[in-house]
Amino acid sequence: MKNLEKIYKKPWPYWIGGIILGILxxxxxxxxxxxxxxxxxxxxxxSYILDKIGVDLDSWYYFSQFDxxxxxxxxxxxxxxxxxxxxxxxxxxxSILLASEFKVKKVKSKKQLFFxxxxxxxxxxGTRIAFGxxxxxxxxAIPSLSLHGWVFGIFMFVGAYIGSKILIKFIL
Amino acid sequence: xxxxxxxxxxKRRQIEIRKKKDQKTYALLVLALWMILLLTFIYxxxxxxxxxxxxxxxxxxxxxxxxxxxxxxxxxxxVGSTSILKAIILGLIISTIGFAFIQYxxxxxxxxxxxxxxxxxxxxxxxxxVGAVIFGIGMVIAGGCVSGTVMRIxxxxxxxxxxxxxxxxxxILGASxxxxxxxxxxxxxxxxxxxxxxGLPLATILQIIALxxxxxxxxxxxxxNNIML
Numbered sequence: 001m002k003n004l005e006k007i008y009k010k011p012w013p014y015w016i017g018g019i020i021l022g023i024l025x026x027x028x029x030x031x032x033x034x035x036x037x038x039x040x041x042x043x044x045x046x047s048y049i050l051d052k053i054g055v056d057l058d059s060w061y062y063f064s065q066f067d068x069x070x071x072x073x074x075x076x077x078x079x080x081x082x083x084x085x086x087x088x089x090x091x092x093x094x095s096i097l098l099a100s101e102f103k104v105k106k107v108k109s110k111k112q113l114f115f116x117x118x119x120x121x122x123x124x125x126g127t128r129i130a131f132g133x134x135x136x137x138x139x140x141a142i143p144s145l146s147l148h149g150w151v152f153g154i155f156m157f158v159g160a161y162i163g164s165k166i167l168i169k170f171i172l
Numbered sequence: 173x174x175x176x177x178x179x180x181x182x183k184r185r186q187i188e189i190r191k192k193k194d195q196k197t198y199a200l201l202v203l204a205l206w207m208i209l210l211l212t213f214i215y216x217x218x219x220x221x222x223x224x225x226x227x228x229x230x231x232x233x234x235x236x237x238x239x240x241x242x243x244x245x246x247x248x249x250x251v252g253s254t255s256i257l258k259a260i261i262l263g264l265i266i267s268t269i270g271f272a273f274i275q276y277x278x279x280x281x282x283x284x285x286x287x288x289x290x291x292x293x294x295x296x297x298x299x300x301x302v303g304a305v306i307f308g309i310g311m312v313i314a315g316g317c318v319s320g321t322v323m324r325i326x327x328x329x330x331x332x333x334x335x336x337x338x339x340x341x342x343x344i345l346g347a348s349x350x351x352x353x354x355x356x357x358x359x360x361x362x363x364x365x366x367x368x369x370x371g372l373p374l375a376t377i378l379q380i381i382a383l384x385x386x387x388x389x390x391x392x393x394x395x396x397n398n399i400m401l
Binding site for chain 1 (some may be wrong): 264294312351
């Protein structure tokens with residue numbers, strides 16, 4: 001019982017996380033036919049909102065290029081991405097509650113709010129032209145033996161370096 | 173007051189705090205909700221059951237390990253630590269082996285048709301580099317990548333909900349300017365699947381050697397530069 005408590009109360013080392021995530025990614029490809037990826041889900045949520053307020057998405061070049069992505073009954077809201085994102089949020093919530101560490105953490109300042117929003121926009125934009133985020137274009141792309149995963153990884157490092165310099169100059 | 177009494181008071185107070193903050197009941201409620209939805213998926217949308225289970229495990233793993241790709245790529249620059257980067261490389265080595273087997277059986281000894289190979293294989297070119305740099309800057313400024321944002325929303329961070337709104341806006345902006353990128357850059361590039369050149373077994377072995385090399389390099393860098401040591 002004590003040992004069990006240790007598992008859900010104490011943080012696990014990073015290397016265990018790397019190994020588990022690697023194995024889960026294999027399971028995803030094996031059982032679902034898709035590897036770990038999330039960012040496209042956010043595009044679909046945004047598109048769902050735009051669609052509801054009357055924007056004609058069919059006229060968008062992007063959607064005319066990727067119109068065959070949905071399988072049986074999938075839609076902008078009902079799809080693989082929504083399921084994996086919500087499941088991961090629930091998993092994180094469950095895990096932190098089990099450790100009794102959950103707390104609503106407020107935004108500390110306007111500056112934090114601005115950089116959060118701006119950073120998010122940059123990330124979202126990057127995922128569209130590079131075909132994925134840190135999961136889809138890197139953590140799943142390299143194991144797929146696709147060269148774009150390596151290129152993404154190297155240049156994400158360059159971006160992180162520039163970002164760190166900005167961080168030191170303006171934020172910290 | 174004697175010190176004995178103070179100690180007693182301290183102990184009682186600690187027990188009180190512990191009782192107040194115990195959130196296990198809520199955890200079980202959340203899990204119950206997850207299970208109800210699991211049953212719903214089993215009976216109505218069976219294709220989602222595995223994603224629903226694996227997604228939960230991803231969330232738990234990310235939260236328990238505080239796994240953060242941003243820190244993995246930022247900390248070597250900021251504090252000289254590669255602990256997370258090494259863990260990421262470890263994950264890549266393991267999934268490379270698994271993916272290779274899945275791809276091997278999918279190809280089945282026939283000629284490689286990239287469109288039919290399982291996994292994430294996309295055109296590579298200038299757009300990959302530009303997108304990755306923009307993404308990398310964004311994740312460091314926002315303080316978390318896409319998976320990190322998702323994990324922190326579960327932890328109760330309001331800031332990460334703002335980041336998520338940013339990601340949604342960003343993907344919409346990206347999709348609306350996709351025509352420009354596609355016609356000027358992406359159109360002339362193609363997918364490069366490494367086994368097309370040397371075959372799947374050799375490509376897998378070479379990639380694992382490269383990843384192990386990177387791991388050793390990261391380990392050496394950590395020992396040399398980590399300011400936390």
